[in-house]
Amino acid sequence: MPSASVFTAKSKVKAFFKAWPPTILLAFAWIALMLFLIAFGNLVAPQSYMAMDLRARLSEPFFMAGSFAHALGTDELGRDVLSRLIASIRISLTIAFLATLVSATVGVTLGFLAAYLRGRAEQMILMVIDAQAAMPFMIIALAVLAFLGNSLPLFTILLGFYGWERIARIARGLAISAQDQGYAAAVRDLGASPARVYGRHILPNIASTLLVSMTLNFPEVILLESGLSFLGLGVQPPQTSLGAMVGYGRDYIQSAPWIMLAPAAIIVVSTLSISLIGDWLRDKFDPTLN
Structure with missing residues (x-):
């Protein structure tokens, strides 16, 4: 008969795979590989x-x-x-990361301002959020790049304005909810400034939910960058990106399909991995799902 140690080992393995599903482990392994290529791509x-x-x-x-x-x-x-491909991974994922940081910064700042100011100022911010959500971002990006030209900093900042309205809504709702809780009121009664209340006390308590929103926004930015680069309005030669490689390879899809299929596969697997991790983080840390 199997010993107790065997049953213990099996139970530990089951518990491990229950907490860390194989698909999530593969997704983390893929993201780790992408981070390695970003950091040491020139050497590889x-x-x-x-x-x-x-x-x-x-x-x-x-x-x-x-x-x-x-x-x-x-x-x-x-x-x-x-x-x-390695150079494209470094450029595309770096742009997506920086753009997501810009989007999160804008969204959290406006969300906190709406929660703090209330009244007409809040209504104005909500109107801006609704206007942003109502306009197709691809059309806005095409218009901005057509009139202002294209450079890597401008392109990154432009992508940073994608998805901020969703983060702003989440930040506003969570901040209003946190204001009604004891810890925020206690710090405010002690004389803390609004910046300290929101930055040192409210933000750390809602950071997990905001992090989940960022992970869900990240793959969309990758696809948006790839689409604009595919159209020739993104990263410009001699630099390269995943979308630009797909655009260059479309003319050779029959004679040399590997030119297009390699970056396309990287886009699909990367966005899928980040989406899986985002869903997993939401299930683990989003308090509204408990």
Whole structure:
């Protein structure tokens, strides 16, 4: 008969996979790989993503009888697809991360202002939120980039204004709820300034819910950046991004599909992983689901 230690080990394994489902572990592993490439991509890339070798143009990947010198093949200019893929991951995910931070900062700030000021000021902020939610952001982005031109800082800040209205609504609602609780009223009665009440006491208590909202907003920013870059309004040459690689590869989808399929697969798996992690964090930390 199995010993007690065997049953204990099995119960520990079941408890571990109940707390950390395999899909979530795979999602975290993928995100860790992406973070590693962002930090050390220059060391991992086999060559410069701008290096051209016209003699090796449109070389097949190694799994299609190609050479390991270009593991994922080359594009129409003989540039190594793997090297460009690593550079694209670094640029696209960095833009998405910075844009999400901008969106969270704008949303939390306006949400807290609405909760604190109340009255007409709150109504004005809510009108701005409703107006933002009613306008298709893709059209706004196309108009801004068409009139102001494109640069990487402007593009990142523009994407930072995507999704802030949802975070503002959440921050406002949670802040109003926190004001009615004892800890916020006690600190306020002790003479703390509004900035201290909201920054040091209310924000840490609602940070988990805001973090979940950010993780759900992050993959949407990745897809938006990819779509704008695909249209030629995002990251401009000689820099590259996942959406730009898909855009360049669409003309070679029949003769060299690996040019487009490699970045497209990265976009799909990355957005899926972050969405899974966001749903998991919501189930674990969102107090409204308890």
